[in-house]
Amino acid sequence: MLQKGLESKLNLFNRAGVTIILLMIRAMISSKLKRQCFSFYFYLFLFSDNCVMYRLPKLIAFPHRRPDEYYKDLQERPGWKDLDGEVVMDVGCGSGRYSTINILKYYPKIEKLIAIDNYTPSIYFASTRNTESKIEYRLADIEDRSTLEKWEGKISKIFSTNCFTHVDPEKAFRNVHYLLKPGGEAIITFVSKSQYYDIFLDVILRKEFKEYSAPIATYPRALRQKLDASDYETFLKKSGLTKIVCEDERQLFFHENIECCFMAIRHCNLASDVPRIRRDEFDQDFSQEFLRRIEPDPDDGRFYVKFTVVKIIAKKEN
Numbered sequence: 094m095l096q097k098g099l100e101s102k103l104n105l106f107n108r109a110g111v112t113i114i115l116l117m118i119r120a121m122i123s124s125k126l127k128r129q130c131f132s133f134y135f136y137l138f139l140f141s142d143n144c145v146m147y148r149l150p151k152l153i154a155f156p157h158r159r160p161d162e163y164y165k166d167l168q169e170r171p172g173w174k175d176l177d178g179e180v181v182m183d184v185g186c187g188s189g190r191y192s193t194i195n196i197l198k199y200y201p202k203i204e205k206l207i208a209i210d211n212y213t214p215s216i217y218f219a220s221t222r223n224t225e226s227k228i229e230y231r232l233a234d235i236e237d238r239s240t241l242e243k244w245e246g247k248i249s250k251i252f253s254t255n256c257f258t259h260v261d262p263e264k265a266f267r268n269v270h271y272l273l274k275p276g277g278e279a280i281i282t283f284v285s286k287s288q289y290y291d292i293f294l295d296v297i298l299r300k301e302f303k304e305y306s307a308p309i310a311t312y313p314r315a316l317r318q319k320l321d322a323s324d325y326e327t328f329l330k331k332s333g334l335t336k337i338v339c340e341d342e343r344q345l346f347f348h349e350n351i352e353c354c355f356m357a358i359r360h361c362n363l364a365s366d367v368p369r370i371r372r373d374e375f376d377q378d379f380s381q382e383f384l385r386r387i388e389p390d391p392d393d394g395r396f397y398v399k400f401t402v403v404k405i406i407a408k409k410e411n
Contacts, residue, residue: 185256189219251279
């Protein structure tokens with residue numbers, strides 16, 4: 094009996110391993126999925142133990158604030174105190190960790206949380222690993238209105254963290270407007286600029302590496318466009334949403350030492366098209382450029398890297 098049980102578990106692990114490998118191959122082939130894989134590795138590296146932000150390792154949802162501070166401020170806003178009986182949405186839910194740990198933790202009285210993502214493996218993972226009775230995980234794309242029709246005009250509050258780094262803001266804001274009830278509001282935060290990405294771009298576009306720069310077109314849109322809060326405010330107006338807050342917040346995250354920094358950069362896999370035979374050369378150039386722009390702090394020896402977070406609160410008028 095014990096032997097059969099062990100065999101069953103091994104078979105399950107084997108099937109899971111094969112599934113993961115197939116998904117990875119598919120992600121490498123499809124540019125859209127490749128963009129999603131970049132996103133996964135980017136945030137994995139950004140919030141890994143090798144890159145500690147405000148001493149909060151594994152903190153995925155809040156690149157700029159501690160969750161308790163973030164929600165305390167949010168709950169002080171009119172209409173955001175407890176969301177009792179409301180139907181809310183998490184746009185770009187990913188693995189579901191943000192939805193389950195944060196939204197439900199601070200808003201346990203909501204009637205339902207609809208968590209959407211356009212990446213099938215994320216929805217599968219979330220629906221099997223981060224289940225809650227009040228959460229409904231659904232495959233949908235904030236850029237594609239046809240996938241959102243069933244919820245149009247039914248959502249009172251929308252949360253979105255780091256999803257808008259990847260999307261067409263004009264399409265996405267327009268669909269947020271469609272989804273919200275009259276008087277409904279959305280809070281959207283995402284990374285719009287990254288010193289890491291700027292350094293990478295400078296190196297990959299040099300003449301000796303430019304032939305390997307094609308994947309740039311699949312990288313997060315916001316990092317490529319380098320828009321400011323004023324640009325996003327224009328998109329809000331075009332969509333019909335009323336701006337309550339739209340601001341850039343410049344922040345720092347840090348690595349404890351240079352070894353941790355370069356290990357995290359490797360995990361990020363930005364230079365995926367640089368062949369192995371030239372990878373050491375690329376890494377050396379990247380390291381030199383990194384050290385030229387970012388020096389260790391004289392007090393604690395850490396390497397502080399700059400990035401910008403856009404914070405938006407918008408309302409659909411009655």
